[in-house]
Amino acid sequence: MWSSARTVAEGDTIIVWLTRDQLQPLVVTPGKDLNTKFGNFKHADLVGVPYGSKVASRGASGRGFIHVLRPTPELWTLALPHRTQILYLADIAFITAALNVRRGSRVVEAGTGSASFSHSIARTIGRAGRLFSFEFHEARFLKAREEFRRHGLLNGMVRLQHRNVCKDGFGVSGVDAVFLDLPAPWEAVGYAKEAMRKDRIARICCFSPCIEQVLRTVSALNDAGFTEITMHETLLRPIEVFQTPKLPSVGEAAAELKRAEVRREEKRQRQIAANRRAVEEAREGKEAKEREGKREEGGKRKVVDDEEGEGEEEPEHKRARVDVPSTPGVASTASSTRPRTTTSAPQKINVAKALAEVRGHTSYLTFASLVPVPAGYAGRTEAGSSSNGGSGGGDTPVVKVENAT
Amino acid sequence: MSTFKTSKSEQKSRDPGIQSGDLVLVRLPKGDIRSVKVEKNTTVVIPKFGAFFANELVGQPYGLTYEIQDKKLTYAPPKTLEEIEDTDATNELINDGEFVQPLTVDEIQALKRSGVHASDIIKMQIEQHANYSLKTEYSKDKYKKRKEAKYSKVFATIEPTLYNVCEYWFAKDQLRLRDLRIDSLSQMLNLANVRPGGRYLAVDDASGILVAGILERLGGEGKLITICATDSPPAYPCLMQMNFPSSVTDVLISLNWATAEEDYTPILPPSDIPTEQVKSDRQKHRLNKRKAVTDLLNNTREELFAGEFDGLLIASEYDPYSIIERLSPYLGGSASMVVHSPFSQIIVELQAKLRVLPQFLCPTVSESWLRRYQVLPGRTHPMMAMSGTGGFLCHATKMYVRTLTN
Known part of the structure; x- marks a missing residue:
């Protein structure tokens, strides 16, 4: 059927493989051009090329290439x-x-x-x-x-x-x-x-x-x-293979939550200290103001007590999440629950799943x-019955089978 | 019994019917399949079923149905499907555990011994069955079929096609076939573009079912080199079941993983001994034989190393990448590679390795799915049990690495 020679000859039907979903049959006809989104090719240039070659497109723009395949019924x-x-x-x-x-x-x-x-x-x-x-x-x-x-x-x-x-x-x-x-x-x-x-x-x-x-x-x-x-x-069922970073353990998440709690507590303590300082300063300031007779301070730097410090928790929490990259292997120094790999590249694993939409019925x-x-x-089969021929035609020996007509 | 006569042209054809020495598959009434050796002038015994003279089958075409009576076979016409009339019967009044069959097992055994035909025993059972008339027509049909399967001495011969042999082995021992079900196997043969006249490389640790498929498709025209892990050529037990003539198996030759290495020099006993040192005819004969083996090995190695093969098919217990590393250099450009494994992980890891290498175009992973239906009139539905897996395939096309520019 198709050429079984090693190289492409004039007049051969070849399969031009562009992408997984784009295969183009082509009868190699010198004098003709092949224009694809991967560049332009002259049929004449394909003559003599071994089947199974990657061929680069012509000209300065030619960074694209095509795959030249021998046709098979499957292609x-x-x-x-x-x-x-x-x-x-x-x-x-x-x-x-x-x-x-x-x-x-x-x-x-x-x-x-x-x-x-x-x-x-x-x-x-x-x-x-x-x-x-x-x-x-x-x-x-x-x-x-x-x-x-x-x-x-x-x-x-x-x-x-x-x-x-x-x-x-x-x-x-x-x-x-x-x-x-x-x-x-x-x-x-x-x-x-x-x-x-x-x-x-x-x-x-x-x-x-x-x-x-x-x-x-x-x-x-x-x-x-x-x-x-x-x-x-x-x-x-077509199956796709992906590479993904190795899935992190929930131990990682637990450690991060613990670190966040520690930071929150530290912040709370800092705020308490700051508040105390503010109260101190306020008192001193009041005395000074009274001395200097200047305008009052307060509206913006409100005096808060311990519990109200919680109001600032959210931005703090967000910042903490950004600090620790979710990529394993580049975890922050605070991490101690997971053994850290010394390689700089994150560990990858191969996973596979069926395509989201597939042919469900042909x-x-x-x-x-x-x-x-x-x-x-006489070429007649007996309709299925409980007496399967044994009693009906039991005496008939196995004889010559009819020849094809 | 008169033998089935074959014309000259048929004798030449590849389906000469049942021949002496063949392993013949037979389907018993309950649907189970057995393999029996049919050797002229012997008695064929189907364990726990019956026995008959082998000569009754020799020369017959495959596919016929027979009943065993006194070690003789009588032709039984194959059964066709029956329409079943719908009635108003339901199982409303039928309860489990009721005493319905007065005919005892001993009585049935006695009837069988006295030579009463199976169909008559079933008739008696039906007549004495207390609730038979209450049953729906579908249920009556099922009952009759079950009884027939139990007592009947009817069997059919099955043609040893790739499909039938694969199905038989898959049902018998799926593990030994490494889950290579007929749908996956036929996909492999198609994806690898196996055709008469082609030259292929294969690694088959699946009991030879893959080799059987390739040889069947080559039909004696082309070449198949298999590489195995054993010292001597592997047994490939599935091949026996195919009853191939030697013209079909002659295109197969095997190397092992040591002799398939280019820089390895196989250690062979000397076969070129000067004639004056040859003492006896026996020694001469032995040396000639040895020389033939040596030459065959060297020629096969040369042929492998010369490359330009049309396809590589793998169903192996070894790491498929290690096989591809060794054998893919011997593939021609645009040749196909197909790997089967019962395990998705193996195929997925293989794909991940291959896809970054420019010499393999578009490694593609797939799983095959197969469902059989019951198609009795008025009772068409998928079978309740189906095969869960036929394994996974990875397929790629061999490319030359160098990009050609003009």
């Missing part, structure tokens, strides 16, 4: 042009495993949509496999065809058709796995059965966002003779198997 999922709602890693990976898609598998998918799933499946089945992809929307079909052609998928690996499979079926047979991402998958279940191989287990997955769709799908699968019907939901994944039926059984 493609993040970078592709959306034509529809797309499938993401968690669902794609789980479906691939549950449908037993591997090298050489023959797989049907409908519809193609934005081809996020298609690229992943094509990668997994490889050249020995075959993906039959069906899209009923003409414009989306044409865009997908162009994309597959550019990615070198149309030479044997992927067969894309513009076709409404709910009306016209798949027109293929003997496939190992079917994936239906359709608004009404139950309409295609019968055709899917026709397309699937009958000599070995074949598997189907229907991808539906609503539970009502699941119920209709389950009953259609059941009626068509599919078994092992299961339904799953899978999600990927779709329900309904799986079922089509199990081979021995020829003597």
Whole structure:
């Protein structure tokens, strides 16, 4: 599919990684320019660059750079042009495993949509496999065809058709796995059965966002003779990692509170002393005033007694809090409850939590198997009953299984 | 029994059905899964369940359901789901501890010994059950299913796909898989871009389930070098369950942490002894064998040190950073690295170390979540019990450190 060479060549599809949320697919076309918020680049300059390189932008303003990555289906999922709602890693990976898609598998998918799933499946089945992809929307079909052609998928690996499979079926047979991402998958279940191989287990997955769709799908699968019907939901929880100063102990807080109490008491004592002095001075002053006959002092420097000193507590308290930095390791000399580290840098720890907003639901994944039926059984499964075949068809030996038609 | 005939093209395909010597997973009526060895001309014993002649299974495709009768297997068509009619019945008049079943355990045992079929025993139990008619239809269905599971001698063979083998091992011994559940495992294989023809490095202390996944995806095309902590190549017990043909496992070769060091010279017994000193054919044979081992080791080391691998996958009990330090130099530019651990702390500390290094682009941490639903008609709901964890992943892309300027 995409280039597996070490370096970028003209005409390669590459992924330009700008930021975690900004990935841009690019067909390297010398003569063209790439303008990003991290600077300007000439496509020609990317030719010959090893995949996995950081490339600096051109010119004097060029302090920005881009990362040049080799496309993978997982990067493609993040970078592709959306034509529809797309499938993401968690669902794609789980479906691939549950449908037993591997090298050489023959797989049907409908519809193609934005081809996020298609690229992943094509990668997994490889050249020995075959993906039959069906899209009923003409414009989306044409865009997908162009994309597959550019990615070198149309030479044997992927067969894309513009076709409404709910009306016209798949027109293929003997496939190992079917994936239906359709608004009404139950309409295609019968055709899917026709397309699937009958000599070995074949598997189907229907991808539906609503539970009502699941119920209709389950009953259609059941009626068509599919078994092992299961339904799953899978999600990927992205987790962010942060660095934070080591959390302080409450012992620290207690020590600080104690220091504040001591300071408050000291201040109170100072105020008492000051008041006494003031009273003394006042008395002396009065005598002096009486002597000098000057204006009276008092309004502002009010005489306070012990208890009223509390009124000034608040600013004092605030000052105390500022004095002691909350950063551990730079605590004030008064601190004695915590052993002090000799390093000047505050100790950091790594913490992690899930992202605040995450994908909470994509779709329900309904799986079922089509199990081979021995020829003597005429392809009909018995409706579940308490006598599970033992008495009914107990004499029938295990016989040759019908070949795929 | 007539054997299942396979066409020539099928024999070449990778799913030839059950073959002599295979380890076959079977699902018993209660839903538990067992692994049995199917060896031609022997008797297969499923402990506490039943026994049958192995030849009955050899050549059969996977997925079929059988009933055991006198060590012979008869095909039992798989069951489909049944709609259940809603009735007005409730459990209003049903109380715990009431005597409802006059049929005693001894009587049931006697019936079983006399060869009465399970379905007939259940019918008798239902007929004699005092409160059966009071039950809701849902409850009746549950009762019947429970009884069937108890007496039935029906089992199904399970195809050894990566999904099924991982599920079996995860249920059997989650710790030995290091919590590597199938959703996490499949995410690893996708994130590392494992594809036919690719070249990968892996460290698997998860019983080989990761190696099984990579080999399955390579399908015999490409290369996998694993590094292990043991002297000889590791056992990877999960691989046995996959019944891979040698064409699939041949792409796997192992080194250990000593031989994977570039400046270490492995201490090997001499294999280049002048021909005049070789005394016997036996000695010559031994020397040839020794030489083959030496050459293989040297070639594998050369291949590792030449680098340019497409991906590195790690599910190890060792410090993942110490592994990445040693093996990431052998990755090509833009290659993927995926690390799994059952513990969030390990992955978080790893991410914190990697993100300050320019050779690793955007180390990303995630946890996978998987819920299964019961989808019986009219009774669809999430299963009451679910797997609590499938572990944590850290994924990053290998970059060249030097920034290219024009």
